[in-house]
Amino acid sequence: MKFHAEFDVQKLAMPIHHQHKIMLIGSCFTENIGEKLINAGFRVHQNPNGILFNPVSVAEAIINIISKKEYTPADLFFLNESWHSWQFHSRFSGVTADEATEKMNASIVNAHQFLQTADYLIVTLGSAWVYTLTAEAANAKPGTVAANNHKAPAAWFQKKLMDTTQVITVLGTMLDRLGAFNKNIKVIFTISPVRHLREGVINNNRSKAALISAVHYLVEQLPQLYYFPAYELVIDDLRDYRFYAEDLVHPNHAATEYVWTKLKEACMTAETIDLIEQIEEIQIARRHVSSNPKSQQHQTFLRKYATLTQQLLKVHPYLPLHHVLDYFTNTIND
Structure with missing residues (x-):
């Protein structure tokens, strides 16, 4: 008797091996897989801006790394006794503006150097919902997409769902810049199996559908791209809440181990x-x-x-x- 519907995962054309350098960027599921790669002896650089969920923030982070953007205190805002950037996770915030910018700029420089000679970039997208800043938000142009809300007031944000065309445009622009910066890099896209239920079940599925459609369109157009079905492995293969943590949002240890096993089988010799x-x-x-x-x-x-x-x-x-x-x-x- 079968208790889950296994499916074949397409093999990566040029398998990953230990001489390769791998950068990972994206959602919290990125860090689950990143830790697996580090423990397995790979040279890894992950989430230089911290955890990012939406395609706009991921694309902006990569482009800013490529251009080696330098942050100054003028780019930050003060909230809840700390200085923050709308483009970085709160792990890069600081008690002083100088402390925060020092952490951000050091991360950008390190990521720039690593990405320049990286062999693979693994991008994990979490949600097509974006939170744009309103006129009430501190130190930002209205309409700018926030990578992290930093526990700011709800009135500072307006949410909207990106459609497939918008996701394709944003990621396509990033891929053009990336290809010019590092001609040898190959990109592996995944969609995070983390369920963004803050938007509701239906809106979570609308979001994942937009991401999946956009990524598959790009993969079909560009030979250096590959799609690894982390989302489908959890949602359609395992397909059981016992593979989620108690919050019913994040895949648990067993699910992560299963995805890791499938990643090795598909992408390594x-x-x-x-x-x-x-x-x-x-x-x-x-x-x-x-x-x-x-x-x-x-x-x-x-x-x-x-x-x-x-x-x-x-x-x-x-x-x-x-x-x-x-x-x-x-x-x-x-």
């Missing part, structure tokens, strides 16, 4: 997956906390994984595991 398993074993060992760290048993454990890490780095020197090796070697009692 068997050799890469085997290497991931070796790296994940080392990462688990790195996180192990011994009740008796000076015991002979634990010291043997550390030596074993120091040796395994050294052997892996000898064969794959590009792996970002040198800090893990340092941990094992520095913790061994000579």
Whole structure:
């Protein structure tokens, strides 16, 4: 008896391997997959503006990274005892304007350098609903799309649903700039399976439909684009509330693991997956906390994984595991 409707996921034409550099941008589901990639030993840079949900904010973030936009205190606004930007998540806010701009500009510079030589950009879109600023909003042009509301008053925003054509236009402009900036980069689009129920069930589905239609149109036009069906895997394959957290909005650990498994199968070779398993074993060992760290048993454990890490780095020197090796070697009692 079948309890879920599995479907074949189209293979990525040029599979991802550990020598590739991967940038991720978009919704909170981006960070779930980003952490999986980091733990699996990939060189990753994720969400340089923080979590972003709508296509306009994602596109603006990429374009500002490409142009290496420099933020000044004049770009910020003060609310609830902190300085914020309408284009950044609140994790980049600061008690002073200088503190906030320093964090934002450092993130832009790092992302610019990484994106310039990145092999893949994974874009996860969450919602086609955008919140534009009204005349009452602090330090902003009316009509500007806010990436984050920063708990500002509701009167500062007006919401509207982007249609498919608008999404195509916004993302298409971003892709043109990206292709001119990095001619070798390939883009993987996904739609977040997180349900934006603040807009209501019907409006959430309207939003996802606009995103899916727009992305598929672009994928059909441009050969360097690929669609990975994270949304469909949770909504149509698993299709059960037991794969959601208690809020019935966010996919739970089991759902994320399932999507991660499908991503590996579709976008990586068997050799890469085997290497991931070796790296994940080392990462688990790195996180192990011994009740008796000076015991002979634990010291043997550390030596074993120091040796395994050294052997892996000898064969794959590009792996970002040198800090893990340092941990094992520095913790061994000579």
